[in-house]
Amino acid sequence: MDTRAQLDAIRARAEEELAAVSDLKELDAIRVKYLGKKGELTAVLKTMGQLSPEERPKVGQAANEIREIITAGVEKRNELLKAELQAKKLEAEAIDVTLPGTKVEVGKKHPLSIVLDEVKEIFLGMGFEVAQGPEVEWDYYNFEALNIPADHPARDTQDTFYITEKMLLRTQTSGVQIRVMEKKQPPIRMIAPGRVFRSDAVDATHSPLFHQIEGMVIDEGVTMGDLKGTLETFAKKLYGEQTRIRLRPHHFPFTEPSCEIDVSCFKCGGCGCSMCKGEGWIEILGGGMVHPKVLRTGGIDPDKYSGFAFGIGLERIAMFRFGLDDMRHLYENDVRFLDQF
Numbered sequence: 382m383d384t385r386a387q388l389d390a391i392r393a394r395a396e397e398e399l400a401a402v403s404d405l406k407e408l409d410a411i412r413v414k415y416l417g418k419k420g421e422l423t424a425v426l427k428t429m430g431q432l433s434p435e436e437r438p439k440v441g442q443a444a445n446e447i448r449e450i451i452t453a454g455v456e457k458r459n460e461l462l463k464a465e466l467q468a469k470k471l472e473a474e475a476i477d478v479t480l481p482g483t484k485v486e487v488g489k490k491h492p493l494s495i496v497l498d499e500v501k502e503i504f505l506g507m508g509f510e511v512a513q514g515p516e517v518e519w520d521y522y523n524f525e526a527l528n529i530p531a532d533h534p535a536r537d538t539q540d541t542f543y544i545t546e547k548m549l550l551r552t553q554t555s556g557v558q559i560r561v562m563e564k565k566q567p568p569i570r571m572i573a574p575g576r577v578f579r580s581d582a583v584d585a586t587h588s589p590l591f592h593q594i595e596g597m598v599i600d601e602g603v604t605m606g607d608l609k610g611t612l613e614t615f616a617k618k619l620y621g622e623q624t625r626i627r628l629r630p631h632h633f634p635f636t637e638p639s640c641e642i643d644v645s646c647f648k649c650g651g652c653g654c655s656m657c658k659g660e661g662w663i664e665i666l667g668g669g670m671v672h673p674k675v676l677r678t679g680g681i682d683p684d685k686y687s688g689f690a691f692g693i694g695l696e697r698i699a700m701f702r703f704g705l706d707d708m709r710h711l712y713e714n715d716v717r718f719l720d721q722f
């Protein structure tokens with residue numbers, strides 16, 4: 382084959398390969414194969430010395446033309462392949478805005494937290510502070526200091542889980558009264574919300590774990606009238622302006638006198654309905670005047686100061702507030718229930 386024919390054959394093959402090339406790496410290999418220093422075209426040019434002087438410039442020109450043709454072909458292919466690549470990339474990255482999105486579940490406040498926050502808000506508005514005590518408590522704070530000695534029958538109704546003979550899971554938040562008195566002299570206005578524990582079997586109205594909100598006010602000249610006024614304001618704020626309260630005599634070892642406090646049923650207004658079991662009234666808390674013995678134990682002079690205290694059952698007021706018939710719903714963490722608040 383003469384040099385001319387060789388050049389034509391190279392051109393034909395290069396064009397064929399260029400037409401078939403499908404990626405940039407292959408394309409580069411073709412470029413090196415034909416145009417590189419050790420490429421086919423160079424190899425042919427090296428044999429030009431064997432040509433006659435007349436033929437040499439003609440073949441040289443033809444070789445240059447072919448080099449240009451192949452170079453242009455490689456560039457064109459390069460651009461095409463890059464464009465194809467870009468198009469594929471864009472296609473792969475395309476977002477289908479019609480696809481349903483991923484739902485973000487937003488949590489909600491637990492009904493007990495909703496009511497507790499409301500109660501706190503009401504008392505903070507009346508100048509109360511929020512205090513706290515430990516859930517694992519000494520027998521002293523939970524019973525002894527509250528005028529409930531070891532042989533007192535009130536202990537029977539508040540059996541609990543004992544860690545040692547002197548350490549237990551608190552049965553009431555009332556112990557926080559003593560803890561606050563030990564730290565502070567009157568005037569005192571505090572509420573102490575928290576978990577309490579009793580060895581009760583679970584049913585619609587009982588749970589071995591529940592919540593109370595303790596309240597206590599101590600100052601000079603505090604009377605039962607202050608207790609009534611404070612709790613009436615509280616009840617109206619919580620259940621509405623039309624709400625009335627009534628005090629029934631009761632007994633608690635740490636208050637004297639003591640009472641239980643009912644609110645008029647917010648559903649029927651006091652006529653009697655299924656919510657209040659026909660009574661017209663719903664018991665929501667216990668209270669009374671802090672016993673002088675308890676004040677003295679807490680380091681406060683009962684001849685100078687007096688005070689009232691009360692204990693609210695958080696579950697009870699939440700159940701009435703939301704019309705719940707079973708306390709267990711509050712602890713089961715069923716989102717179908719919790720979602721409704």
Ligand code: DAH
Nearest residue numbers: 553636667668669690691692
């Ligand atoms: N601790 C009482 C209970 O669990 C509730 C209570 C009654 C608290 C009277 C008080 C109070 O502070 O004065 O049944």
